[in-house]
Amino acid sequence: MAADAALHAHEAWMRLALREAERAFGMTGDNPWVGCVIVSPRGELLGRGHTLGPGDHHAEIAAARDAHERGHGIVGATLYSTLEPCSFHGRTPACSRSIVERGIARVVIGMRDPHPRVNGAGTLILRQAGVEVIEGVCEPDVRRQLGAWVLEQHPDDALGRAQALPEQQRVARLAEIYGVDCRTMEAFFAAHPRCLDRHQRPAAPPSA
Numbered sequence: 001m002a003a004d005a006a007l008h009a010h011e012a013w014m015r016l017a018l019r020e021a022e023r024a025f026g027m028t029g030d031n032p033w034v035g036c037v038i039v040s041p042r043g044e045l046l047g048r049g050h051t052l053g054p055g056d057h058h059a060e061i062a063a064a065r066d067a068h069e070r071g072h073g074i075v076g077a078t079l080y081s082t083l084e085p086c087s088f089h090g091r092t093p094a095c096s097r098s099i100v101e102r103g104i105a106r107v108v109i110g111m112r113d114p115h116p117r118v119n120g121a122g123t124l125i126l127r128q129a130g131v132e133v134i135e136g137v138c139e140p141d142v143r144r145q146l147g148a149w150v151l152e153q154h155p156d157d158a159l160g161r162a163q164a165l166p167e168q169q170r171v172a173r174l175a176e177i178y179g180v181d182c183r184t185m186e187a188f189f190a191a192h193p194r195c196l197d198r199h200q201r202p203a204a205p206p207s208a
């Protein structure tokens, strides 16, 4: 029962992070619209944030700065992020390293970042630094919220799922998984015919 209550609390905070992410729609360039909240060990909201423009803060850092501006320390706190914190220094420093440096004790994520350079690498950095990581909280909701970004930026994620589905179910099932309409999903498959072939076809035997 205690575990159920804890999961329930995690889901409630993740739903707040999902609402925070809505504020980033259309403002993030090719970055995902991520939402984040930071919560004290006593269950108080310390800070909230969402992804800002390209090259500007990611959601995790925006939330940490929000907490700081409100005068709250975040050492020992729990950070909820709809997407796995990034693991490499791109236009901004890696959030997973920044989270470790800020002394966050626990990170709860909705879904892993399908970016091939992240996809588990962010959670690994956190775990290796002794941060507790809980994954997959409200994952279906997060995937639907980020669906259009995944389809645009990481089509292999959807093409891999398509491979595992009977052909006649692909459009409807993936539209549901990624929170888009069937017409969008049909357009996606029309735009990636070769990729789908590559996923479908067994490797060609060596000639000669």
Ligand SMILES: [Zn+2]
Pocket (backbone or CB within 6 Å): 058, 059, 085, 086, 093, 094, 095, 096
């Ligand atoms: Zn980041």
